[in-house]
Amino acid sequence: MSRPGPSVAAVPPPDAMLWVKDLVKVHRAQGVPSHAVRHVDLQVDRGEFVAVMGPSGAGKSTLLHLLGGLDRPDSGEIWLDGRRVDGLPESRWAVLRRRSVGFVFQFSNLVANMTAADNVELPALLAGIPPRQARARREELFAELGIEDKAGSTPAGLAGGEQQRVALARALVNEPGLLLADEPTGSLDSRNTRDVLRLLSRFHERGQTIVLVTHDARVASTADRVISLFDGEIADDTAVGPPSGTSNGVADVLRLES
Amino acid sequence: MRLALLALLAKEPAHGYELKQALEQTFGAAYPQPNIGQIYVTLGRLEQNGLIQGQDVSQSSRPNKRVYEITEAGRAALAGWFDEPTEGPRVRDDFFTKLALAPGTGAADRVALINKQRRHYLNIMRGLSRLAAAEDRDNRIAHLLIEGAMLHLQADLDWLERCQEELE
Numbered sequence: 001m002s003r004p005g006p007s008v009a010a011v012p013p014p015d016a017m018l019w020v021k022d023l024v025k026v027h028r029a030q031g032v033p034s035h036a037v038r039h040v041d042l043q044v045d046r047g048e049f050v051a052v053m054g055p056s057g058a059g060k061s062t063l064l065h066l067l068g069g070l071d072r073p074d075s076g077e078i079w080l081d082g083r084r085v086d087g088l089p090e091s092r093w094a095v096l097r098r099r100s101v102g103f104v105f106q107f108s109n110l111v112a113n114m115t116a117a118d119n120v121e122l123p124a125l126l127a128g129i130p131p132r133q134a135r136a137r138r139e140e141l142f143a144e145l146g147i148e149d150k151a152g153s154t155p156a157g158l159a160g161g162e163q164q165r166v167a168l169a170r171a172l173v174n175e176p177g178l179l180l181a182d183e184p185t186g187s188l189d190s191r192n193t194r195d196v197l198r199l200l201s202r203f204h205e206r207g208q209t210i211v212l213v214t215h216d217a218r219v220a221s222t223a224d225r226v227i228s229l230f231d232g233e234i235a236d237d238t239a240v241g242p243p244s245g246t247s248n249g250v251a252d253v254l255r256l257e258s
Numbered sequence: 259m260r261l262a263l264l265a266l267l268a269k270e271p272a273h274g275y276e277l278k279q280a281l282e283q284t285f286g287a288a289y290p291q292p293n294i295g296q297i298y299v300t301l302g303r304l305e306q307n308g309l310i311q312g313q314d315v316s317q318s319s320r321p322n323k324r325v326y327e328i329t330e331a332g333r334a335a336l337a338g339w340f341d342e343p344t345e346g347p348r349v350r351d352d353f354f355t356k357l358a359l360a361p362g363t364g365a366a367d368r369v370a371l372i373n374k375q376r377r378h379y380l381n382i383m384r385g386l387s388r389l390a391a392a393e394d395r396d397n398r399i400a401h402l403l404i405e406g407a408m409l410h411l412q413a414d415l416d417w418l419e420r421c422q423e424e425l426e
């Protein structure tokens with residue numbers, strides 16, 4: 001099978017926010033090797049919104065975890081914003097994850113005994129941002145996400161869609177160059193899904209680079225580009241645009257016959 | 259469209275242009291609307307078959323307009339339509355035939371076929387998202403139509419994934 005991928009150069013081109021070369025990860029559970037990521041090459045340019053699709057077990061989460069330093073590759077290179085990061089020690093990764101990479105997961109993973117506001121301001125404070133500025137940023141994000149009245153609530157007092165917005169604010173508060181999202185709408189109903197997607201699109205329009213993992217095509221089609229992962233390999237990589245070819249596209253799908 | 263027009267006329271008598279507006283209002287901009295010519299042709303056929311009855315109404319400064327009313331036979335046909343369960347969706351036969359017959363032809367490769375089809379569906383999905391964003395938020399019928407199309411596409415994409423897993 002062909003592996004589409006632009007990375008033939010030895011170092012990342014200047015436009016690349018993320019540049020991955022020949023990445024390999026084998027999980028070993030009870031001695032049984034699971035080849036989760038097999039020789040993946042990938043370039044994500046600054047400002048791109050890329051969706052990664054594929055069946056369950058294809059290696060999507062593993063790939064995303066490698067990109068964010070939550071898991072270590074067996075071999076291959078990862079370059080983030082022009083710097084090689086795959087060999088960094090955990091202490092350096094911790095700093096990167098605070099400043100340069102934002103994460104959103106299917107479940108918001110908020111700290112249960114802190115308010116929504118503190119859940120977002122704390123990572124800003126840990127990144128060395130002065131308290132007043134951390135608060136201002138948090139307020140701005142909450143206003144943008146439509147949860148300004150939830151600042152004092154604890155996670156348990158928030159609905160699923162609201163928790164996911166707080167998680168999004170937490171991921172974005174330090175203005176990371178790269179936002180990584182793993183099934184961020186996976187536990188939301190369709191209305192909240194639509195709202196979270198609209199918010200992601202809005203941040204993308206302002207230049208946020210996003211890599212989003214999903215098996216939901218409605219979610220994937222909000223991205224500019226969709227990568228299909230099968231069995232740890234990239235099977236396809238395509239820009240998403242208006243339907244082409246001879247069919248009527250959208251009109252064809254909507255035609256009501258009677 | 260025949261039965262849609264009958265259903266509209268079961269509510270109240272109307273002329274061709276009013277029916278066109280009623281269709282647009284109900285289904286929203288997303289639905290590919292029939293043009294007025296198609297509507298007149300269909301109305302003519304319905305009248306020939308005795309399902310509706312037209313009557314010319316004179317207008318002072320304009321040509322006559324023809325107002326249609328549903329007949330008893332029309333109501334029976336409409337009831338029969340509502341009474342029948344609707345056919346389920348079919349798999350994309352043409353694509354499936356390509357997929358089944360590609361090997362050995364030297365003309366196409368299965369993975370390439372699947373990838374091409376997936377790209378096409380994703381592009382349509384994006385088109386539908388755009389339509390949904392542009393549609394009036396309060397038109398629930400229009401949004402349900404778009405959502406139905408999206409769910410069908412999602413099923414087609416899931417099925418493509420199964421094809422790829424099984425046939426690779």
Ligand SMILES: Nc1ncnc2c1ncn2[C@@H]1O[C@H](COP(=O)(O)OP(=O)(O)O)[C@@H](O)[C@H]1O
Pocket residue numbers: 027028029034035036054055056057058059060061062063
């Ligand atoms: N921590 C782990 N230990 C062992 N095997 C794992 C682990 N995480 C994932 N795997 C295996 O790696 C493969 C890819 O998993 P994953 O990356 O979670 O796929 P996806 O997110 O696409 O569903 C699967 O076969 C899975 O069982």
Ligand SMILES: [Mg+2]
Pocket residue numbers: 060061062
């Ligand atoms: Mg996963």
